[in-house]
Structures are given as C-alpha cells and as structure tokens.
Amino acid sequence: MSLQTLLAFALVLGVVIVIHEGGHFLVAKAVGIYCKTFSIGFGPKLLKRRMGETEYAISAIPFGGYVKFAGEGAMEQVQDAGTGDSGSDLDSDGNPIPVHRYFSSKSTWQRMAVVVAGPVMNLVLALVLTTGVVMVQGVTVNPVTTVGEIEIGSPAEEAGLQVNDRFVAVADAEVDSWVGVLNAIVDAYDAQPVPVAIDLERSGQPLSLEITPRIDEEGRFEIGLAALQDTRVGKVKRDGPAWNAGLRRGDLIQSIDGAEVTTYSQIAGIVNASIDTPLDIVWLRDGIKQSASITPTAAEVPIDYKETRTVGRIYYEQYSEARQVSPVQAVSMGARATWGMVHQTAEFLVVLVSGGASGDTVSGPIRIAQFSGEMVRWGFDRLLLFMAMFSVNLFLLNLLPVPVLDGGHAVFILYEMIARRRPPE
Incomplete structure (x- = not known):
C-alpha cells in the first residue's frame, strides 16, 4: 500500500471520526457534562495532552474514537446523591467530580441530544463536503x-x-x-x-x-x-493505464487497433472486452497525432448487490466541462447529492439485512483505504466526495439499534422517555 494511499485513508478516517466524536463532545459540554477523555482511536494512547478538564489523545487502533464522560453507568450514585454532592468518579487531580456533571445525571432529552449529535454531525459533514465541491468545482455537464x-x-x-x-x-x-x-x-x-x-x-x-x-x-x-458521444478524453486517473500511456484530458481518440472509433460507447465496448490485451490507440492532441499501446486491467463491476462482472478498464472518463453555479444552487445540489447518498446507503442496508446482498460487498478497513487511494488519484474533489459518502455510511450505521452503537443507546433513552423509568439492567 503506497504512502499516498495511507495518507488519503488517514485524512478520510481522521476527519470523519473527529467530526463524529466532536458532535458528542460539544453537545456534552453544552449541557454541562464532564468530559474526561476525547480520543481518536482505541487502545493504548500514543499521544495525549490535557487541556482544561479534558485529556485529548491519539490512540493505537485508529478505526474509531470515543469521548469518555464522567459517571457513565453510575446510576446508583445519581439516584442517591443531590445535585451538589460529589461522586466516586475522580478528575485528573484525584478530586471527586460533582454528580450533577455526570452523563447519567442529565435529563433524557439532554442525553438523547448527546447521543445523536455524533451521527448528525456526520450528516452535516457530508452536506458541507458535497456543497463545497459543487461551489468550488462547479457542476460537470456534457457540452454537446x-x-x-x-x-x-x-x-x-x-x-x-x-x-x-x-x-x-x-x-x-x-x-x-x-x-x-x-x-x-x-x-x-x-x-x-x-x-x-x-x-x-x-x-x-x-x-x-x-x-x-x-x-x-x-x-x-x-x-x-x-x-452524441464524441471520443474526447475527460478526466484521467493518475497511474492508470491511460495516464501511464500519455493520454490526457482533451485528447481526441481516433482509432483502436486500426479501426476508426467515433463514440465513447464504442471505445468502452472495446476496452471492456480486452482485459490484459494490448490495444494500439491513436489520438490527436492540438492537431498532432500520437499513439501508444494500452493494456486494459481487470476491474470488478457490480451487477447487483450479490454479483459482479469482470471488465477491462483503462481509467479515463467521458469528456465534460464544469459550469459554475451560485451559492444557493450549490447548497441545493449539495443537499440533493447528500440525500442521494443517504437513500443509496439505506437501501443497501435494508437489502443486506434481508439477505439480498453478499457480505463481500461490505468494505473493511483495507478496502476503505484502497478506495481512498483510488479516489485521490482521480483528484482531490473525488476524495472529498468519497469522504462524504463514508460519513453518510457512519451516520446511518451508528443509528442502528445495536447496544454498542449510538442507536442502541438512543433506544434505551427512548424507552426511559416512554416508560418513565430506567431500562432494567
């Protein structure tokens, strides 16, 4: 795995985790909860620094993070103590932390706000990223x-x-x-x-x-x-077969293996069927004819949630142009793009839970790192959009009613709101 891929992965993971945990942290501070630790990662702490009452840390296992609140699970103390009493949980100087600053001492609405703040911030991050990309990059259109x-x-x-x-x-x-x-x-x-x-x-x-x-x-x-699809080359993925052969944006492909091509779909059809087969490609750049032998590499393309098919790829896109939009249009387009990500992810989760999707389609840390590296080779804007999609995934996954996730905690608090009592241990 290249250094570029590792750095891209660290950026994606780091930003998404900081925003998620930051949501929990900021709302907790706003309602007066004592935050003992804010950690990016789990396990042994590699770096740590105390600022105010909170210890900020970077820990050894980078796949997540946590905010440690005072008095988590200390319900007996909360029930037995008054708001001015000190509990058994200690601060960094060994002094008892007042019970009224325990997470468990707060009202159901305050605790619910703290729990859902993390996932909500992931959704906000996705909206900010998609809107920002549209605002800076513009929207891509086919100028034909x-x-x-x-x-x-x-x-x-x-x-x-x-x-x-x-x-x-x-x-x-x-x-x-x-x-x-x-x-x-x-x-x-x-x-x-x-x-x-x-x-x-x-x-x-x-x-x-x-x-x-x-x-x-x-x-x-x-x-x-x-x-009408012409044969102009659009964005080219760095270090892909097309890039390494010298193809660049704006080049006009004329022929493949001596046969004239006039549309993008023609080229795609030939490339898809030519895995590991060298293709002699001729193109024009500023009126000058150039050529190279390009060998498509194998790529897995999803057919549905269970099956994929293997096709050839040289990794360039159809030509398009960017058109600038107003800030209001950018926000609207960013919101639509974010909603599309939410809908797509939710649909996949439903299919996965119902057994309609293969478990192989769920990406682990290594695949997420690979995706990060691939996206940055297409351009930094693609990496930001991938970060937005990843953030939407965490937004929905963390809302699932599983005990260790935010959604599980929210279910327990919701039970307390309805039943007017704490759920049984």
Whole structure:
C-alpha cells in the first residue's frame, strides 16, 4: 500500500471520526457534562495532552474514537446523591467530580441530544463536503447538444427528430449543454403542458419542431433522447493505464487497433472486452497525432448487490466541462447529492439485512483505504466526495439499534422517555 494511499485513508478516517466524536463532545459540554477523555482511536494512547478538564489523545487502533464522560453507568450514585454532592468518579487531580456533571445525571432529552449529535454531525459533514465541491468545482455537464440516439416510439421520434440534429434553443432560450437541453424541455412542459418549441440545426440548415414529453406512472418525464458521444478524453486517473500511456484530458481518440472509433460507447465496448490485451490507440492532441499501446486491467463491476462482472478498464472518463453555479444552487445540489447518498446507503442496508446482498460487498478497513487511494488519484474533489459518502455510511450505521452503537443507546433513552423509568439492567 503506497504512502499516498495511507495518507488519503488517514485524512478520510481522521476527519470523519473527529467530526463524529466532536458532535458528542460539544453537545456534552453544552449541557454541562464532564468530559474526561476525547480520543481518536482505541487502545493504548500514543499521544495525549490535557487541556482544561479534558485529556485529548491519539490512540493505537485508529478505526474509531470515543469521548469518555464522567459517571457513565453510575446510576446508583445519581439516584442517591443531590445535585451538589460529589461522586466516586475522580478528575485528573484525584478530586471527586460533582454528580450533577455526570452523563447519567442529565435529563433524557439532554442525553438523547448527546447521543445523536455524533451521527448528525456526520450528516452535516457530508452536506458541507458535497456543497463545497459543487461551489468550488462547479457542476460537470456534457457540452454537446447534438442528438446521438433516439428511442423508437418515443416523444423525440414522434416529433421528427433525427440523429445528428443539433439543438440551438428550447422554448426560445439558447442551450449549450445536453443537461440544459433536457432540463429546458422538462421545465417548459412543466410550466405549461403544451408542445414545447425546439430550434435545431440539421445538415447546416435551421429547423423548428415541437416535442411533447410523456410522464410515466412514477411522475418521471420521458423524452427518448441521448446525446452524441464524441471520443474526447475527460478526466484521467493518475497511474492508470491511460495516464501511464500519455493520454490526457482533451485528447481526441481516433482509432483502436486500426479501426476508426467515433463514440465513447464504442471505445468502452472495446476496452471492456480486452482485459490484459494490448490495444494500439491513436489520438490527436492540438492537431498532432500520437499513439501508444494500452493494456486494459481487470476491474470488478457490480451487477447487483450479490454479483459482479469482470471488465477491462483503462481509467479515463467521458469528456465534460464544469459550469459554475451560485451559492444557493450549490447548497441545493449539495443537499440533493447528500440525500442521494443517504437513500443509496439505506437501501443497501435494508437489502443486506434481508439477505439480498453478499457480505463481500461490505468494505473493511483495507478496502476503505484502497478506495481512498483510488479516489485521490482521480483528484482531490473525488476524495472529498468519497469522504462524504463514508460519513453518510457512519451516520446511518451508528443509528442502528445495536447496544454498542449510538442507536442502541438512543433506544434505551427512548424507552426511559416512554416508560418513565430506567431500562432494567
């Protein structure tokens, strides 16, 4: 495992754990709980320093962390003592800590707030990361407005659209990206459910048509269009086969093994079927022809939650461009992205618990470290998005009603709220 991978893993794990435990810690301090220890990691303490009443530590086993509160589990003392009495739990100087500062002495609402603060902070972290990436990086769009495929019997076919038609405007508004084309059609029809005017260029000549989208039973719009995919290279993964062969963003691939290629899907099909088989690839960069032999490596691609298939990969993406958005749009997009992560993770957990997913699909520390290394090779923005996804995973996992997790503690406190008494030991 490379140093870069280890550093990326340490960053992901460290930030997510600090934010999670920081949530517990800050809320505990806010309600007056004595926090004895704040540790990143478990086991023997490698580094420690006392600041105020709390000892901050980095411990030997890095897969987690904890905040140690005064009087955890000391219910008998809480029940027997008044708020001014001192308990048996001692501070760093050997002095008794007042019982009213014990975790167990606080109200159910205060204890519930402390328990759920960790997972909630993981969710907040994911939102901040996704919003930040969108705000700084912008959103990626396909700059092509030319039709590449038309679905048979679709609204697009019924409107008379043809392959290679280029969209110029939708509802009298100019469009400059494929997502702009689709969004403009949907927005125009959503505002007024009548045929939408579209301005095209066909074989160099202007053409005006009308298209009427359909709405399926789930409320989704159906148009039946796909963009023309050219062969320009997008983001390239550092140290991958494409990168090592010299391919860079903006290169235009012309042929593979002497056969002309004109779309990204053509290239993907050839690469997928060519594991460990050298491919002679020719491309243009600034009008200059270049070539190299590139050998796709094997990669496991999930088919569903139980099965995967092995395909070839040279690790570059289809060309796209970044478009800047306003801060309000960035927050909205970040929230949608975070919700998508929550939904995806929750769906997987349901399938896993019901036996519909293989246990092999659950990533352990080594695989998480490998993912961290892979993401940083795609770019720092990808590492941040992976950190957001990992943080969402911890948000949901920690809310599971398992005794050792935050969700388990929350269940006991909820029982106390409803039953008006402590749960039996």
